[in-house]
Amino acid sequence: MKIKRDRIKVAERVLRLVEKKIKDYDAPNIYLGTYQNGREQGYSLHILVADPSKWEWVAWSEDRSSDSVVVYIEQFDSCQSVSDDAYATRQLFDSENDAAKYIAQLIKEHED
Numbered sequence: 001m002k003i004k005r006d007r008i009k010v011a012e013r014v015l016r017l018v019e020k021k022i023k024d025y026d027a028p029n030i031y032l033g034t035y036q037n038g039r040e041q042g043y044s045l046h047i048l049v050a051d052p053s054k055w056e057w058v059a060w061s062e063d064r065s066s067d068s069v070v071v072y073i074e075q076f077d078s079c080q081s082v083s084d085d086a087y088a089t090r091q092l093f094d095s096e097n098d099a100a101k102y103i104a105q106l107i108k109e110h111e112d
Contacts (some may be wrong), residue, residue: 003017007040007041007042007061007062008041008042008061010042010061010062010069011035011041011042011043011060011061011062013096014042014043014045014060014069014096014099014100014103015032015043016067017096017097017100018103018104018107019098019101020100021100021101022104022108024110025104025107027043028046028047030046030047030048030107031044031045032044032045033045033046035059035060035061035072037061037082038064039064040061040062040063040064040070041061042059042060042061042062042107043059043060043061044057044058044059044060045057045059045103045107047083047106047110049110055075055096056073056075056082056084056106056110057073057074057075058071058072058073058074058103058106059071059072059074059082060072060099060103063092066092068092068093068094069093069095069096069098069099070077070090070091070092070093071090071091071092071093071102071103072086072087072090073089073106074085074086075093085095
C-alpha cells in the first residue's frame, strides 16, 4: 500500500521557499502547524507578536479545485477549517514562489 502525499507536496515546497525568504527577518515567534480541510492539505503558521490580540494564522495548500496555491488568513487559530470571511478573502497564486512571497511579506509586517 502506498500513502498518497501529492497534495501536501505543494505545501512543502511553498514552506521551503518561505523559509528561504524569511531567514534574515527579525520576525516574531512563528509556530508551524498543519492545515487540512477536505481535499486541501497543507501547512499553517501561527505568527505571534507582543500583543496577543494581534496574532495571525496563515494557512496554505494546493487549491481543491485547481492547480493554484491557496492562502488563507485568520486573526485566530481556525483549527483546521476556515471562516466564511477567510474563504471569501483567500488569495490564489499560480506559482509556488508568488505564494511564498506573499506569506513572507505577511511575516515581515510583524518584524520587531
